Amino acid sequence: MTADIVIGMAGSGGDGIVSAGESLINAAARAGYHALMTKSFGPQIRGGESSCRVRIATTRTHSPGGALDLAVALNWEDFLKFGSELKVSGRTVVIWDSATGVTRETLPLPGVKPADALAVPLTVLTRTAAGTDKAKNSLVLGLLSGWTGIAQDAILEGLKKRYIKKGEALWAANERAFAAGFTYAKQHPLSVDLALEKIARPTDAQSKGKILTDGNDITAAAAIFAGCQFFGGYPITPSTEIMQFLAREIWKYGGTVLQAEDEIAGVAAAVGASFAGKKAMTATSGPGMDLKTEVLGLASIAELPLVLVNVQRGGPSTGLPTKAEQGDLFQACFSGHGDVLRPVLAPTCVADCFDITVEAFNIAETYQTPVIVLSDQEIAQRKETVDPIDTSRFTIVSRQTPTESELLDYKRFRNTESGVSPISCPGVHGGAYLGAGIEHNEAGAPSASGTMHTLMNEKRFRKLRALKQREDLLLIEGDPNAPIAMVSWGSSAGICREAVQLAKAKGLRVKLMIPLLVYPIAEDAYARFFQGVQAGLVVEQSFQGQLYRILRMYVDVPRNVQSMCRSGANPFQPAEVLARLQEVALSLQGRVSNATPSQE
Amino acid sequence: MTADIVIGMAGSGGDGIVSAGESLINAAARAGYHALMTKSFGPQIRGGESSCRVRIATTRTHSPGGALDLAVALNWEDFLKFGSELKVSGRTVVIWDSATGVTRETLPLPGVKPADALAVPLTVLTRTAAGTDKAKNSLVLGLLSGWTGIAQDAILEGLKKRYIKKGEALWAANERAFAAGFTYAKQHPLSVDLALEKIARPTDAQSKGKILTDGNDITAAAAIFAGCQFFGGYPITPSTEIMQFLAREIWKYGGTVLQAEDEIAGVAAAVGASFAGKKAMTATSGPGMDLKTEVLGLASIAELPLVLVNVQRGGPSTGLPTKAEQGDLFQACFSGHGDVLRPVLAPTCVADCFDITVEAFNIAETYQTPVIVLSDQEIAQRKETVDPIDTSRFTIVSRQTPTESELLDYKRFRNTESGVSPISCPGVHGGAYLGAGIEHNEAGAPSASGTMHTLMNEKRFRKLRALKQREDLLLIEGDPNAPIAMVSWGSSAGICREAVQLAKAKGLRVKLMIPLLVYPIAEDAYARFFQGVQAGLVVEQSFQGQLYRILRMYVDVPRNVQSMCRSGANPFQPAEVLARLQEVALSLQGRVSNATPSQE
Amino acid sequence: MTAQLNVVSAKDFKSELKPIWCPGCGDFGVVQSIYRALANIGRPPHEIAFVSGIGCSSRIPGYTTAYGFNSVHGRSLPIAQGIKLANPELLVLCAGGDGDGFSIGAGHLPHAIRRNVDITYIVMDNQVYGLTKGQLSPTAAKGRKTVTSVYGSIERPINPLLQVLSYGAGFVAQGTPADMPGLTALVEEAIRYPGFAFVNVQSPCVTYGEEHQQMKAQKASMKSLGSLGHDPKDFLKALEWATHYGVELHTGVLYRNPEPPATYEQQIRERQNTLSRDALPRERILELFQKHA
């Protein structure tokens, strides 16, 4: 019996392997499990290799997991193309179509001895049972259900929903294929017990509010919830689904989606909408962020609220458009000429995307600033069960507008104590002003004076000081007095969360800081966090270890807290992080005394 | 007698104050002095206020200097608009046109008691002597020559050259105005001795190779010298003169200037030219840099040599287009998505612009990478005497091309030990390859593999490791064992150089590091430099103190080495830096023991 | 939109900011024509958003009492569209130079036009880059010598009139401050046109322009399309007249779509109205995902 299983499958485009994965997580979710799926495709638009990774567990998990428990290869050529994304290890049970001709002895997995390996006559069984090759994915689902015990009825419910629309015959064929797979599994038990622990199927009331979705869709939904009325953008993988969701839904809320001619126009239109008084947003990926840089600077100096989502992919340049990387943090914090400060937020999982997006709008509106949400391909395109989100716990903030008396002597950029100046918009009598990219005085008139420039820089930076006190945006987990510390962000943070749990199980005392507000750096909070820390890791998926470097800019990071980083398309696995933690602990042996302040 | 004088003048557009400044430095240069002039204008294209600051000294100076020794206000309204750019202090002699009605008692200089103040009937004298108002600037030159003793004949030579083309009568009028000023000065000696020390007028042989020019022009000339064959760009203040120079000259060397439709096209065309095998360049300022970001990333991953000059101005956004700031360092180092490394060089004076630009081409070609030259408005548009540059001391480097045997099995991105792979170009038989923004394997074929991505990131970063050993690009001045250290770059570095001299005169032991290669950070060199340092300053003209922060990313900067920074349009003056150094020294008193290693 | 605000005169649109254009710059006339046209239209300044890019000409919003947005070089049209789509009640003006609109901003023009957002776009076409001190502009004649075309330009100028016609603009006109009543009327008509309207203004640069581009030369050479018998309903004929750009100075309306199609924002409004009927309340938006689970 297991409480947590990771299944990886790969095949050709037509094999329907991804739709099998979808059936599986849908069923698992309905059955009350925590379910999570990532997909991966070859470069072809159609007919290339495709794969998915499904993780199902009795309790909440935080990442796609490590090496596979069960690997299903419809053919080996396709399977092997996914490399570390479908990692097979000594604990993996490997299943493949015997029609591939591969035998247990000729398994193309050099250096790996799987826990069990079984060639199944997938094609033959499917043909026999269903009378067509097209139902191979249903047969695989039957096998999986048979071996893991995952909610047979829930899977069948889902399959029926899908196929019945296309005709009784097709549905019947798939039902037979599923049954054949199920029977085959029962008749061929594995040497490893992959049976998933049973949990009580939730009642309707229990599953109310529980959803299954991906990071991009929930981000878009959050934008609508936060009051977004304008989206300007241009398609780019892996962010396009945000625009696509809004292109379906935003109109219902009086909003508009503009598919602009390019990313510059997309963000410029959003800035225009914000100038006109509406909450506005754009979403893109790295190359689009590059192009938006200039207008982003305009929003900063014109002090216009704006939410910018960057769904990171592998870079630089066109890079690896369909793979995750956390390589755009430097850009988020430092792109654009001149001195600017803009908050950078990063979700760590699908559920976070909702909170973080709402927060991004609130911060943008409160401080009249662009805010960057750094998502990544992994979070954005993975499907995950999300526990009910109580939307009533959010306060929706809108920008501070001038009072009638303020309008009598309105100065758009009044140098207030907080740095925030009430903002009017076209249509408001008495509130007219000149917005501009040029430096200006409090009234908004252009100024090239060094004194005025200093004053305005101070004002703009002052606005965001308060943000560094937002401890609710800096999650700390694990043993608060642990001598070993980790910092991680974005999709890597989930992996570290699980590593902390693994470490705890091994008796290692570790704590973990997850900044949801990645920038500006909350110096004080980190100083407290690093107090007494002897060693540790900053874990992230970029070649340079960008967060590690940025931390050092503002915080005295203890010398033995090191960067654990590597290029994208190759995410860390919890076990790897654990291994590094164990090394760190080993290196400390004898040196660790409780809470001795570090020398840094 | 003085060895170093700073003169500031302001008037309306028509007053010809800037041309008077030009006459003055031309004459001073011809007379063998070191001369330097900065200009500043109001926002008007024509008819607004204009000013210049001229510094003339018997030996090499490194900055426009501090408070004025002599201030000339053709009218006060215009003069005062220049604020700290024309700083009047207790040591300044102030001269103005008595026609303004202002008297010694009504001087509009609150809180300042100038060393001497003299209303001169400039308008009346000019009319009387020249019969026209147009010769006011010549009269001012006469005054200046009378008081300071600056090469009367050299000024007249220059004036003659300028005016004789426009007719004998005009020249005669100006000659008379000059004489009237000169006589007036002799009749009205100042209470402060502003006479400049005499130096022997250089022989023709001595002045051979000595030039007077500005940062932008010499940058463009350096590009031609370095073998640049293509410039693609778009006009933007304060960089446009680079394109304008090349638009006159580059054709003579078989090169091309493309005034593109925007900055993106400008840099893209340069990338195309580089792909075609030619040395290529673009130049712009902040907003243009923003737009070039995406294509810059393309050049990085496609490993194409490219030189990019950013003449910094005040930011963010349109900001302060005509004022200097050093606010684009973050951008230079970190803009663009994904992990990239590109060298950033910064000249500190006009002469540096030549060396640095040649170096930039050499580095770009050697390492097949874009290189950023960070100049700024101050250096780019100031005129300065430059000592003869012996061009034979430069080695001009061109990219490594594949040998015939390498072409037999050509792999464009071969993973060599140095990271540099021989590069072919269209026209070369056997060298055809696919250049791309997408990640690729050694042959250039697209790849989305995490392993290949890691390999290629490593290769690209490896290329630039050697650069950090280029100690010739890290200047160290002052007492090598000093307990107080400064780091400064770009135009601020010249100010710090002078501050070090001032400090030395006061008996303060100070050393100064000036990185001409600002990025990547040469960790080892800084570690050595900071060894034994007790305290210090990182001096730069940006709100955030960008170099200070970047140093911290890679170097353990001693805790008492602090950031001395402020927003642009308000450059530091050597005396200010000295004052901070004195504070630093004071705070160390009792704590300083020679070369004790710091605790950091 | 209170009643007393509805009576406005040209001076109500003039701001306190003193123009820093060169004495004699054509842009003075352009801003005057805008004051007057707006006064004729009668909407109060605070209901107007006036967007520009960067350039001498792009300073123009600051000289009006409308909400101004002097944005960044070349991006005025996307910003203006964002404003209009966010609040279709506003009167949205957009203006700038030939460099701003036809060079760096060239990619936005066809798209603003094909969307048919109801914006009036006024280009002060002076065939030069004024603000940056005299470089070649995309409408400068072949052979023109400037600081960036020292030996004479070797590229053909673009033809803005022909371009915007090919983009499908519903209203296309050309004017000059050398004919102030004419220019005022064109601006007014452009604003009244329900859809994207384009006015190319031959606005001389006295500092970097050439003799034959100045007001005096224009007065001598300009010919109104009306006097030439052009019917602005005739699209193909408009194309033909447009080919004369740069050769002869024709003023007036080149093309006015006699049946203006629905604007972008009208279609959006319709869509919003239809679809809002079956919207979940915002706070229940996540229920959209429940059917998947």
Add this chain to the structure above:
Amino acid sequence: MTAQLNVVSAKDFKSELKPIWCPGCGDFGVVQSIYRALANIGRPPHEIAFVSGIGCSSRIPGYTTAYGFNSVHGRSLPIAQGIKLANPELLVLCAGGDGDGFSIGAGHLPHAIRRNVDITYIVMDNQVYGLTKGQLSPTAAKGRKTVTSVYGSIERPINPLLQVLSYGAGFVAQGTPADMPGLTALVEEAIRYPGFAFVNVQSPCVTYGEEHQQMKAQKASMKSLGSLGHDPKDFLKALEWATHYGVELHTGVLYRNPEPPATYEQQIRERQNTLSRDALPRERILELFQKHA
């Protein structure tokens, strides 16, 4: 350019990279037509630079043995110009999608054309964003439903043919892989045209395209301009035919300038030759500043 290289056949241009286009994609035909046209021209692959942006169609250079540059989205034309100006001896091809060229790259097209750099620009116009999986493209018909225009597009498509004519292109044609000999001939003629040449190819997207855009429908509906009696020298008539874009599928040469003007690079060469006569040697360039001192 050794003699033995001058004999080339279509297969010499086919690279080892296997196309990853969807089976049946129109772009297969386009790359074939390019192989054949290049073989007819006879220049060896290594003297050809083939630039593209990003998109399904932009993968095309990788499938040839020429020097390829699969650059970034929308920037193929400026890069291609840089290549051609740096080395005018090369044969420079440029290709990409309708999104790449008419949306994000829209600002570069008028300028590439007005400069008249001798480049052949081939757009695979499939009225959709293929690579990013089916979003609305700027040439998609009004009303078209896609993932970003869920309720139907509300914007008019652009008219690429009319646009490039208004930009002054010397050679403008339209083809389709549904007529391979015709397409090959157009590509060849475009390459041979001494100046900027544009070929719009109706290249069906089998995955996201609509029925009436597919090869079969095209075969049934296409009409050659030649058969309609069009004279490609007639510019005004070409404008008129161009207005049919999106309504009828016309193939063939829309416009060919009978007197091709000098190309940009020819003018540059001339200037370089004239001016190089009085150049200081590079190493003495600083002497230019001496006269000022």
